[in-house]
Amino acid sequence: MALYRRLDPERMPHHVAIIMDGNGRWAGKRSLKRFLGHQKGADAVQYIVETCSRIGLPWLTLYAFSLENNLKRPRTEVNFLMMLLRTYLNNNVQRMNDNNVRIRYIGRTEELPGEVRERMQWAEEATVRNTGTTLTLALNYGSRSEIVDAVRRIAAEVKAGKLQPGDINEQDIDRNLYTAYMPDPDLLIRTSGEMRISNYLLWQIAYTEILVTDRLWPDYRGIHLLEAIEEYQRRERRFGGLNTGTESDDVSSLPDRQLVL
Numbered sequence: 001m002a003l004y005r006r007l008d009p010e011r012m013p014h015h016v017a018i019i020m021d022g023n024g025r026w027a028g029k030r031s032l033k034r035f036l037g038h039q040k041g042a043d044a045v046q047y048i049v050e051t052c053s054r055i056g057l058p059w060l061t062l063y064a065f066s067l068e069n070n071l072k073r074p075r076t077e078v079n080f081l082m083m084l085l086r087t088y089l090n091n092n093v094q095r096m097n098d099n100n101v102r103i104r105y106i107g108r109t110e111e112l113p114g115e116v117r118e119r120m121q122w123a124e125e126a127t128v129r130n131t132g133t134t135l136t137l138a139l140n141y142g143s144r145s146e147i148v149d150a151v152r153r154i155a156a157e158v159k160a161g162k163l164q165p166g167d168i169n170e171q172d173i174d175r176n177l178y179t180a181y182m183p184d185p186d187l188l189i190r191t192s193g194e195m196r197i198s199n200y201l202l203w204q205i206a207y208t209e210i211l212v213t214d215r216l217w218p219d220y221r222g223i224h225l226l227e228a229i230e231e232y233q234r235r236e237r238r239f240g241g242l243n244t245g246t247e248s249d250d251v252s253s254l255p256d257r258q259l260v261l
Protein backbone atom coordinates (compact mmCIF):
# COMPACT_ATOMS: atom_id res chain seq x y z
CA MET A 1 0.00 0.00 0.00
CA ALA A 2 2.25 2.75 -1.33
CA LEU A 3 -0.41 5.38 -0.70
CA TYR A 4 -0.81 4.33 2.92
CA ARG A 5 2.94 4.73 3.45
CA ARG A 6 2.74 8.29 2.10
CA LEU A 7 0.24 9.28 4.82
CA ASP A 8 1.49 11.10 7.89
CA PRO A 9 0.78 8.81 10.87
CA GLU A 10 0.78 11.85 13.15
CA ARG A 11 -2.10 13.46 11.29
CA MET A 12 -4.49 10.63 10.67
CA PRO A 13 -8.16 11.49 11.22
CA HIS A 14 -9.72 9.81 14.26
CA HIS A 15 -13.25 9.88 12.96
CA VAL A 16 -14.46 9.63 9.36
CA ALA A 17 -18.16 10.05 8.59
CA ILE A 18 -19.56 9.12 5.17
CA ILE A 19 -22.74 9.98 3.29
CA MET A 20 -23.02 6.93 1.04
CA ASP A 21 -24.85 8.18 -2.03
CA GLY A 22 -25.29 6.99 -5.59
CA ASN A 23 -26.51 3.40 -5.33
CA GLY A 24 -29.49 4.17 -7.55
CA ARG A 25 -27.38 5.97 -10.16
CA TRP A 26 -24.85 3.13 -10.16
CA ALA A 27 -27.66 0.71 -11.03
CA GLY A 28 -29.31 3.10 -13.51
CA LYS A 29 -26.07 3.47 -15.49
CA ARG A 30 -26.06 -0.30 -15.99
CA SER A 31 -29.80 -0.54 -16.67
CA LEU A 32 -30.16 -2.55 -13.49
CA LYS A 33 -32.80 -2.25 -10.78
CA ARG A 34 -32.04 0.14 -7.89
CA PHE A 35 -32.05 -2.84 -5.53
CA LEU A 36 -28.88 -4.15 -7.12
CA GLY A 37 -27.21 -0.80 -6.53
CA HIS A 38 -28.04 -1.07 -2.83
CA GLN A 39 -26.70 -4.60 -2.75
CA LYS A 40 -23.39 -3.48 -4.24
CA GLY A 41 -23.48 -0.58 -1.78
CA ALA A 42 -23.64 -3.04 1.10
CA ASP A 43 -20.56 -4.84 -0.30
CA ALA A 44 -18.75 -1.49 -0.43
CA VAL A 45 -19.60 -0.93 3.24
CA GLN A 46 -17.69 -4.04 4.21
CA TYR A 47 -14.64 -3.13 2.07
CA ILE A 48 -14.46 0.27 3.73
CA VAL A 49 -14.97 -1.10 7.23
CA GLU A 50 -12.08 -3.49 6.73
CA THR A 51 -9.82 -0.77 5.36
CA CYS A 52 -10.59 1.35 8.42
CA SER A 53 -9.74 -1.53 10.67
CA ARG A 54 -6.46 -2.16 8.80
CA ILE A 55 -5.31 1.47 9.05
CA GLY A 56 -6.35 1.72 12.70
CA LEU A 57 -9.09 4.33 12.29
CA PRO A 58 -10.97 4.36 15.62
CA TRP A 59 -14.32 5.79 14.44
CA LEU A 60 -16.30 5.30 11.24
CA THR A 61 -19.89 6.57 10.99
CA LEU A 62 -21.99 5.69 7.94
CA TYR A 63 -25.31 7.24 6.89
CA ALA A 64 -27.11 4.01 6.04
CA PHE A 65 -30.77 5.02 6.27
CA SER A 66 -32.21 8.46 6.91
CA LEU A 67 -35.56 9.41 8.42
CA GLU A 68 -36.32 10.98 5.04
CA ASN A 69 -35.47 7.67 3.25
CA ASN A 70 -37.94 5.97 5.56
CA LEU A 71 -40.73 8.47 4.92
CA LYS A 72 -40.21 9.26 1.24
CA ARG A 73 -39.03 6.09 -0.52
CA PRO A 74 -41.45 3.47 -1.85
CA ARG A 75 -42.29 0.80 0.75
CA THR A 76 -40.78 -1.92 -1.44
CA GLU A 77 -37.41 -0.13 -1.44
CA VAL A 78 -37.53 0.54 2.32
CA ASN A 79 -38.36 -3.13 2.93
CA PHE A 80 -35.48 -4.17 0.71
CA LEU A 81 -33.07 -1.90 2.59
CA MET A 82 -34.24 -3.41 5.89
CA MET A 83 -33.73 -6.91 4.53
CA LEU A 84 -30.29 -5.91 3.24
CA LEU A 85 -29.33 -4.59 6.65
CA ARG A 86 -30.32 -7.84 8.33
CA THR A 87 -28.41 -9.86 5.74
CA TYR A 88 -25.40 -7.57 6.09
CA LEU A 89 -25.34 -8.09 9.85
CA ASN A 90 -25.86 -11.85 9.57
CA ASN A 91 -23.07 -12.24 7.04
CA ASN A 92 -20.51 -9.86 8.48
CA VAL A 93 -20.47 -10.13 12.27
CA GLN A 94 -17.87 -12.90 12.08
CA ARG A 95 -15.67 -10.71 9.86
CA MET A 96 -16.18 -7.78 12.22
CA ASN A 97 -14.91 -9.94 15.05
CA ASP A 98 -11.94 -11.09 12.94
CA ASN A 99 -11.16 -7.42 12.27
CA ASN A 100 -11.75 -6.22 15.86
CA VAL A 101 -14.67 -4.02 14.72
CA ARG A 102 -17.43 -3.02 17.10
CA ILE A 103 -20.84 -2.04 15.72
CA ARG A 104 -23.17 0.58 17.18
CA TYR A 105 -26.12 2.62 15.91
CA ILE A 106 -27.50 6.14 16.03
CA GLY A 107 -31.00 7.29 15.05
CA ARG A 108 -34.58 6.63 16.01
CA THR A 109 -33.87 2.92 15.82
CA GLU A 110 -36.82 2.09 18.08
CA GLU A 111 -39.06 2.81 15.05
CA LEU A 112 -37.43 0.11 12.90
CA PRO A 113 -39.15 -3.27 12.40
CA GLY A 114 -38.75 -5.73 15.31
CA GLU A 115 -36.82 -8.37 13.35
CA VAL A 116 -34.30 -5.73 12.23
CA ARG A 117 -33.87 -4.43 15.78
CA GLU A 118 -33.34 -7.96 17.02
CA ARG A 119 -30.49 -8.52 14.51
CA MET A 120 -29.00 -5.12 15.32
CA GLN A 121 -28.92 -5.89 19.01
CA TRP A 122 -27.43 -9.33 18.34
CA ALA A 123 -24.62 -7.80 16.23
CA GLU A 124 -23.98 -5.07 18.79
CA GLU A 125 -23.68 -7.59 21.61
CA ALA A 126 -21.56 -9.97 19.53
CA THR A 127 -18.98 -7.23 18.83
CA VAL A 128 -19.12 -5.30 22.10
CA ARG A 129 -15.67 -6.40 23.25
CA ASN A 130 -13.87 -5.34 20.07
CA THR A 131 -11.48 -2.45 20.56
CA GLY A 132 -10.42 -1.52 17.01
CA THR A 133 -12.72 0.49 14.76
CA THR A 134 -16.16 1.43 16.06
CA LEU A 135 -18.52 1.28 13.10
CA THR A 136 -21.62 3.37 13.77
CA LEU A 137 -24.54 2.97 11.38
CA ALA A 138 -26.92 5.91 11.27
CA LEU A 139 -30.31 4.24 10.84
CA ASN A 140 -33.64 6.05 10.70
CA TYR A 141 -31.41 9.01 11.47
CA GLY A 142 -32.00 12.72 10.99
CA SER A 143 -29.83 15.35 12.60
CA ARG A 144 -32.62 17.80 13.35
CA SER A 145 -34.67 15.13 15.10
CA GLU A 146 -31.53 14.12 17.02
CA ILE A 147 -31.29 17.72 18.24
CA VAL A 148 -35.02 17.72 19.10
CA ASP A 149 -34.50 14.53 21.13
CA ALA A 150 -31.53 16.12 22.93
CA VAL A 151 -33.53 19.26 23.74
CA ARG A 152 -36.34 17.13 25.14
CA ARG A 153 -33.91 15.34 27.45
CA ILE A 154 -32.36 18.60 28.59
CA ALA A 155 -35.83 20.06 29.22
CA ALA A 156 -36.61 17.03 31.38
CA GLU A 157 -33.41 17.63 33.39
CA VAL A 158 -34.45 21.25 33.88
CA LYS A 159 -37.95 20.22 34.92
CA ALA A 160 -36.48 17.77 37.44
CA GLY A 161 -34.42 20.61 38.91
CA LYS A 162 -31.09 18.95 37.91
CA LEU A 163 -30.05 21.77 35.58
CA GLN A 164 -30.63 25.54 35.51
CA PRO A 165 -31.56 27.02 32.08
CA GLY A 166 -28.77 29.58 32.39
CA ASP A 167 -26.21 26.83 32.98
CA ILE A 168 -26.95 24.89 29.78
CA ASN A 169 -23.79 24.75 27.69
CA GLU A 170 -22.36 22.99 24.63
CA GLN A 171 -21.32 19.96 26.68
CA ASP A 172 -24.93 19.50 27.79
CA ILE A 173 -25.99 19.35 24.13
CA ASP A 174 -23.09 17.00 23.27
CA ARG A 175 -23.84 14.53 26.02
CA ASN A 176 -27.52 14.35 25.02
CA LEU A 177 -26.92 13.66 21.33
CA TYR A 178 -26.95 10.06 20.05
CA THR A 179 -23.26 10.57 19.30
CA ALA A 180 -22.28 11.28 22.93
CA TYR A 181 -19.90 8.30 22.93
CA MET A 182 -17.77 9.43 19.99
CA PRO A 183 -15.59 12.43 19.09
CA ASP A 184 -16.76 14.82 16.35
CA PRO A 185 -15.82 13.73 12.81
CA ASP A 186 -12.53 15.07 11.43
CA LEU A 187 -13.48 14.24 7.86
CA LEU A 188 -16.89 13.98 6.17
CA ILE A 189 -16.97 12.29 2.76
CA ARG A 190 -19.97 12.38 0.43
CA THR A 191 -20.00 10.18 -2.63
CA SER A 192 -21.67 10.81 -6.01
CA GLY A 193 -21.16 14.53 -6.26
CA GLU A 194 -24.06 16.27 -4.51
CA MET A 195 -22.98 19.30 -2.48
CA ARG A 196 -25.38 18.71 0.39
CA ILE A 197 -25.23 17.65 4.02
CA SER A 198 -28.72 16.05 3.93
CA ASN A 199 -29.48 16.44 7.64
CA TYR A 200 -26.39 14.46 8.73
CA LEU A 201 -24.52 15.24 11.97
CA LEU A 202 -25.25 18.98 11.69
CA TRP A 203 -24.03 19.85 15.20
CA GLN A 204 -21.06 17.49 15.09
CA ILE A 205 -19.52 18.73 11.79
CA ALA A 206 -19.03 22.33 12.89
CA TYR A 207 -15.25 22.08 12.20
CA THR A 208 -15.13 18.95 10.06
CA GLU A 209 -13.30 18.92 6.73
CA ILE A 210 -15.75 18.09 3.93
CA LEU A 211 -14.82 16.19 0.81
CA VAL A 212 -17.25 15.44 -2.02
CA THR A 213 -16.28 12.89 -4.66
CA ASP A 214 -18.08 12.11 -7.92
CA ARG A 215 -17.47 8.40 -7.42
CA LEU A 216 -20.69 6.47 -6.77
CA TRP A 217 -20.85 4.60 -3.47
CA PRO A 218 -20.90 1.04 -4.89
CA ASP A 219 -17.55 1.84 -6.59
CA TYR A 220 -15.94 3.26 -3.43
CA ARG A 221 -13.00 1.22 -2.13
CA GLY A 222 -10.23 1.45 0.44
CA ILE A 223 -7.86 3.17 -2.00
CA HIS A 224 -10.37 6.00 -2.40
CA LEU A 225 -10.61 6.39 1.36
CA LEU A 226 -6.82 6.60 1.55
CA GLU A 227 -6.87 9.27 -1.19
CA ALA A 228 -9.47 11.18 0.81
CA ILE A 229 -7.26 11.00 3.90
CA GLU A 230 -4.30 12.23 1.83
CA GLU A 231 -6.40 15.22 0.73
CA TYR A 232 -7.44 15.78 4.36
CA GLN A 233 -3.79 15.85 5.39
CA ARG A 234 -3.06 18.47 2.74
CA ARG A 235 -5.59 20.79 4.32
CA GLU A 236 -4.84 22.93 7.30
CA ARG A 237 -7.46 22.85 10.01
CA ARG A 238 -8.00 26.17 11.74
CA PHE A 239 -10.96 25.59 14.09
CA GLY A 240 -11.95 29.23 13.62
CA GLY A 241 -8.44 30.55 14.31
CA LEU A 242 -5.87 32.07 11.97
CA ASN A 243 -3.57 30.26 9.54
CA THR A 244 -0.49 29.30 11.50
CA GLY A 245 2.43 31.54 10.61
CA THR A 246 0.30 34.49 9.47
CA GLU A 247 -0.14 37.77 11.27
CA SER A 248 -3.53 39.25 12.06
CA ASP A 249 -4.59 41.16 8.91
CA ASP A 250 -4.22 44.90 8.84
CA VAL A 251 -6.52 45.59 5.86
CA SER A 252 -4.89 48.94 5.09
CA SER A 253 -1.62 47.16 4.34
CA LEU A 254 -3.06 44.80 1.72
CA PRO A 255 -2.01 45.42 -1.90
CA ASP A 256 -4.79 47.01 -3.99
CA ARG A 257 -5.27 43.84 -6.03
CA GLN A 258 -6.34 41.92 -2.95
CA LEU A 259 -8.62 44.72 -1.79
CA VAL A 260 -10.46 44.68 -5.14
CA LEU A 261 -10.84 40.90 -4.88
Ligand code: FPP
Binding pocket: 020, 021, 022, 023, 024, 025, 026, 038, 039, 041, 042, 045, 063, 064, 065, 069, 084, 085, 088, 137, 192, 217
Ligand atom coordinates in the same frame (compact mmCIF):
# COMPACT_ATOMS: atom_id res chain seq x y z
C1 FPP B 1 -28.19 6.26 -1.38
O1 FPP B 1 -28.34 5.74 -2.65
C2 FPP B 1 -27.92 5.29 -0.39
C3 FPP B 1 -28.73 4.92 0.64
C4 FPP B 1 -30.18 4.77 0.61
C5 FPP B 1 -28.08 4.65 1.92
C6 FPP B 1 -26.94 3.70 1.88
C7 FPP B 1 -27.37 2.29 1.82
C8 FPP B 1 -26.52 1.28 1.53
C9 FPP B 1 -25.09 1.48 1.25
C10 FPP B 1 -27.04 -0.10 1.43
C11 FPP B 1 -27.04 -0.93 2.65
C12 FPP B 1 -26.26 -0.51 3.83
C13 FPP B 1 -25.92 -1.36 4.81
C14 FPP B 1 -25.21 -0.87 6.01
C15 FPP B 1 -26.20 -2.79 4.73
P1 FPP B 1 -29.50 6.36 -3.50
O2 FPP B 1 -30.53 5.31 -3.67
O3 FPP B 1 -29.99 7.63 -2.88
O4 FPP B 1 -28.74 6.65 -4.83
P2 FPP B 1 -29.19 7.71 -5.93
O5 FPP B 1 -29.12 9.08 -5.30
O6 FPP B 1 -28.18 7.51 -7.02
O7 FPP B 1 -30.59 7.34 -6.35
